[in-house]
Amino acid sequence: MSAARRWLLVGVAVAVLAGAVAAMVAGFVRTHERMEREVPLPPRGEAVGNPLYALRQTLRADGIDAHSRLRLQPETFADAPGDTVLLHGDPSLLTPDQVEALLAWVARGGHLLLRTPPARLDGSDAPPPMLRRLGVGGKLLGSGCEPLQVQGQPSHVEFCRGRRFELAGHAAARLRWGDGKRGYAYARLVRGRGTVDLLADFDFLDNESLGEVPHQALARQVLAPNYGRGRVHLVHGGRPVSFWRDLARRAWPAWGPLALLLAAWLWRRGQRFGPWLPSPAPGRRSLLEHVRASGELLHRYGQAPLLHAAVRDAFLARLQRRAPAAAALAGDARVAAIATRLQLPHMTVRDALAAPEPRDRHAFFARVRTLIQMRNRL
Known part of the structure; x- marks a missing residue:
């Protein structure tokens, strides 16, 4: 075959291939439409371990001086009666000294937000000392939803997972949400010149929930007493979690297979009790x-x-x-x-x-x- 004929065949093959590719591209463009879609990404950085990260950023965007911390530090707000403290953890973990410091600060004009403790493993329903000092009597009750209607928004329900509470007769409650039979899901209690908001749960303040308009409106209402007057201290940590407990709770995808491999190796190398086969005859040197x-x-x-x-x-x-x-x-x-x-x-x-x-x-x-x-x- 001559060189001219060979190059002619190569040119024809390239042209056919280019035409096929162009036809495929044209068909794809004609049958497909380009669209944009927003995909929410999982939290990163501080938002992973801080459930009140979105609330802090929202308050800062509104001009409020908001700070997050893991542990309650009464000395940071003891001389600021216009501050607000939101204790996201279990109030039963408070020490007697911390209880006295918080109540004294509230009496001077502070605003404290608490939640009822979650259900305990021993089944105890008695309120912790902090709640008893605020006038919570009887025992903690089961969960139950409360309807919430915000203008221009569909009907909503709140406090479906938290534990309700009962109020004693001497409790000075300015606001109540619930009833005496099923218990209250929210109450604003007056103590001295300050107030304490007691809620069944803080789930509407978490990072995943604060994006909804009803939750934003409810958050603004519970923060109303000292809103704009001082700092907002968001305490999102409870009892310190040990390294080994956190490792067992979070790193199980890594240590689980390793534990299975270790168990298999020990089973393979360990001494059997009652061998499956008789022991081989010992070697003789006769x-x-x-x-x-x-x-x-x-x-x-x-x-x-x-x-x-x-x-x-x-x-x-x-x-x-x-x-x-x-x-x-x-x-x-x-x-x-x-x-x-x-x-x-x-x-x-x-x-x-x-x-x-x-x-x-x-x-x-x-x-x-x-x-x-x-x-x-x-």
Whole structure:
């Protein structure tokens, strides 16, 4: 094929391929439409461990000085009666000193937000000391939803997972949400010149929930007493979690398979109680057993003449040491000399020195036995 024809075929192939690609692109553009879609990403950074991160950023955007911390530090707001403290954790973890410090600060004009503690493992329904000091009597009740209607928004329900509470007769409640039979889900209690908002749960303030308009409106209402007057302290930590507990709770995708591998290795390498198979017979070092086993193997594979020759050579070696004159002879003369010295029949000595047939078992054993007896008589 000439070079011009070859290049012509290459050009035609390239043109056909380009046309096919153009047709595919045109079909794709004609049958598909480009659209944009927003996909919410999982939280990163501080938002992973701080459930009140969105609330803090929202307050700062509104000009409020808001701060987040893991532990309650009464000394940071003890001299600021216009501040607001939101304790997101379990109030039953407060120490007696912290309870006294908080109540004294509220009496001077502070605003404290608390939630009822979650259900305990021991099933106790008694309110913690902090709630009893605020006038919560009786026992903590089960959960129940409360309807919430914000203008221009669909109907909403709140406090579906939190524990309700009962108020004693001396409790000075400015606002209440709920009823005396099922318990209250929210109450604003007056203490001195300050107020305490007690709620069944703070789930509407979490990062995932604060984006809804009803939750924003409810958050603005519960923060109303000192809103804009001072700082807002958002305490989102409770009892310190140990490293090992946090590792067991968060890192199980890593240590779970490793634990299974470790258990499998220990099971594989560990000592069995009651073995599945009997223990193998211990090795023996008896030279006689090895020689016997070697002889049986050679005899099984038709090497009887080789074994007979070894026994005969051993006999002749001793004959050379004990009777050199007889060993120096050959043929019938040596047979006669050996028969005379050992006092054996002439035919017995001749048969013993002659090699047996490979498959003649009886002849092999008889001649080897005779050679051993002859060797022992020397």
